[in-house]
Amino acid sequence: MNPVRVVLACDWFLKYAASLSVALSSSGADVALVCRTHALEFASHAEEKDRVLDECHACGVEVIQLAGRFVSVESARDVIRVRRILREWQPDIFHAQENYDPRLFVLARPYPAVLTIHDVRPHLGAHPIGRARSLFRNAWIRGADRIVLHGENLRFEAEAEARFDPKRFVIVPHGLDPLPRPLPIPSQPNVLLFGRMERYKGLDVLLEAMDKVWKVRPDVKLTVAGDGPEATRVRPNARIDVRIGYWPEGEVDDLLGTASLMVLPYLVGSQSGVGSLAVSRGIPTLVTDVGSLADLTIDSSFVVPPGDAVGLASAILRHLQHSSQLREAILTHAREQLSWSAVASQSLAVYRDLLNGGVGRR
Numbered sequence: 001m002n003p004v005r006v007v008l009a010c011d012w013f014l015k016y017a018a019s020l021s022v023a024l025s026s027s028g029a030d031v032a033l034v035c036r037t038h039a040l041e042f043a044s045h046a047e048e049k050d051r052v053l054d055e056c057h058a059c060g061v062e063v064i065q066l067a068g069r070f071v072s073v074e075s076a077r078d079v080i081r082v083r084r085i086l087r088e089w090q091p092d093i094f095h096a097q098e099n100y101d102p103r104l105f106v107l108a109r110p111y112p113a114v115l116t117i118h119d120v121r122p123h124l125g126a127h128p129i130g131r132a133r134s135l136f137r138n139a140w141i142r143g144a145d146r147i148v149l150h151g152e153n154l155r156f157e158a159e160a161e162a163r164f165d166p167k168r169f170v171i172v173p174h175g176l177d178p179l180p181r182p183l184p185i186p187s188q189p190n191v192l193l194f195g196r197m198e199r200y201k202g203l204d205v206l207l208e209a210m211d212k213v214w215k216v217r218p219d220v221k222l223t224v225a226g227d228g229p230e231a232t233r234v235r236p237n238a239r240i241d242v243r244i245g246y247w248p249e250g251e252v253d254d255l256l257g258t259a260s261l262m263v264l265p266y267l268v269g270s271q272s273g274v275g276s277l278a279v280s281r282g283i284p285t286l287v288t289d290v291g292s293l294a295d296l297t298i299d300s301s302f303v304v305p306p307g308d309a310v311g312l313a314s315a316i317l318r319h320l321q322h323s324s325q326l327r328e329a330i331l332t333h334a335r336e337q338l339s340w341s342a343v344a345s346q347s348l349a350v351y352r353d354l355l356n357g358g359v360g361r362r
Contacts, residue, residue: 004351005092007111009034009104013097013118014041015273018052019175021061023344032062032089034082034107043227043246051249062089066103079103093351098140100133105140112354115144116172119270120157120291145354148347150174150271151292170350173295174271175343178335182282182327183257189320190221192259194247195274197228202265202288205309207234209265212313214239220320225255252277259283260320266290267306279334282327286315298333 006029010017014035021033033056042048053063064082068074086107094111096104098118129137141147147168149155155171158164191213193206203224210222224234225243234242247255256262262278262285270291278285279296287293288306297303301318304311319326336342 003028003030004348004355005030005032005090006351007032007034007086007089007091007094007107008096009094009099009107010097011036011099011101011104012041013099013116014049015052016118016175017097018056018061019177019340020343020347021056022059023175023340024347025059025061027341027344027348029344029348031060032064032086032091034064034066034086034104036101037065037067045246045248048249066101075103079106083107092355095347095351096140096144098137100129100136102136105136105143108143113144114146114148114350114354115140116148116150117141117154117158118150120149120154120161121268121270144168146170146350148172148350149292151295153292153294154270157291172346172350173338173343174273174276174292175340176276176280176334176338177340178280178331178338179282182324182331183253185322185324185327186258186260188221188258189217189219189260190223190258191261191263191316191320192223192225192256192278193263193265194223194225194255195272197224197226197230199230200266200268201230202267202306203230203233205267205307205312206263206265208309209312209316210239212310213316216317217320220316223255223258253281256281256283260322261286261316263312263316264288264293265304265306265312266293269293272296276338279330279338282331282334284319284322284326284330286312286319288312295338298329 006024008017008021021031025031039046039049056063064085067078091111093114094108095114096108097116148170152171155169159166213220221239223241227245231244234240262283264272264275264287266288268290275285275296285296286302287296289303290306294303304315
């Protein structure tokens with residue numbers, strides 16, 4: 001069987017697309033990664049982005065970057081250049097992450113198309129995307145032969161919206177890279193909230209829950225790490241370590257190593273990259289019952305209703321003290337169900353089904 005030739009394309013979600021590129025390449029596919037020249041996803045730290053792309057190169061992925069703004073003479077020339085490269089490369093599949101870049105839509109048109117939707121519904125507090133972006137998002141949704149969602153619960157959300165065609169849905173987990181062994185349990189009990197601080201992340205709910213935790217366990221520390229509009233809402237407290245700012249990739253494990261628990265008190269959401277990072281290191285992760293977050297957990301005791309500070313406090317107190325065996329079980333779950341190798345295998349099955357004439361728009 002000849003290897004499937006896959007173009008992975010993104011504007012945002014480069015960290016995700018790069019990890020999937022490497023996993024697909026390691027699984028025997030020929031992979032080209034089309035991305036933008038900007039490093040906005042890395043808080044404009046170009047060296048962070050370069051490191052990610054260097055890892056792709058080292059694994060045999062061909063990296064192609066689109067320069068310039070959406071609408072410019074430079075942009076039009078770059079589309080012609082990239083289209084010529086792809087024509088010579090002869091891809092079987094064009095797999096895009098959800099985006100609003102009209103150039104990626106144009107580049108995808110000659111090929112069977114797969115689209116990954118990371119968020120079926122806008123996050124709470126998100127700015128409206130505007131008419132032009134909405135038009136391109138809907139064009140992608142109408143034009144894709146397959147629409148990848150990251151969990152069965154997201155299928156139910158998508159089926160409730162008329163613009164989605166349920167016959168084209170496929171479920172593929174978010175993906176993570178599990179360590180060989182879990183991070184050790186820290187000596188100082190510490191609850192971690194990490195990532196972009198947006199309204200939908202439920203920071204206020206966590207702060208209310210921690211007030212209840214501290215009545216029982218005043219020795220517990222809370223670490224809030226990341227950047228975003230909600231980060232400044234944390235009130236001064238000797239028990240709270242606030243670390244505002246972008247967190248470099250090379251320092252993430254040092255931060256995760258301080259966590260007894262990772263907490264994702266989201267009010268709405270689909271899935272979580274930082275949650276994937278935590279479980280891939282065996283860290284118990286408490287989530288709310290939104291989107292596909294529950295897929296990160298090994299049982300329902302790690303899942304609470306959104307907005308429920310009492311339930312969240314109870315779950316924190318229940319799981320704060322835990323054994324190394326629990327961390328091993330979490331890492332086993334991550335390795336068997338959510339690893340990038342599992343995601344690559346399922347993605348390749350989606351591509352082959354499409355190429356073999358499975359139900360789609362064509």
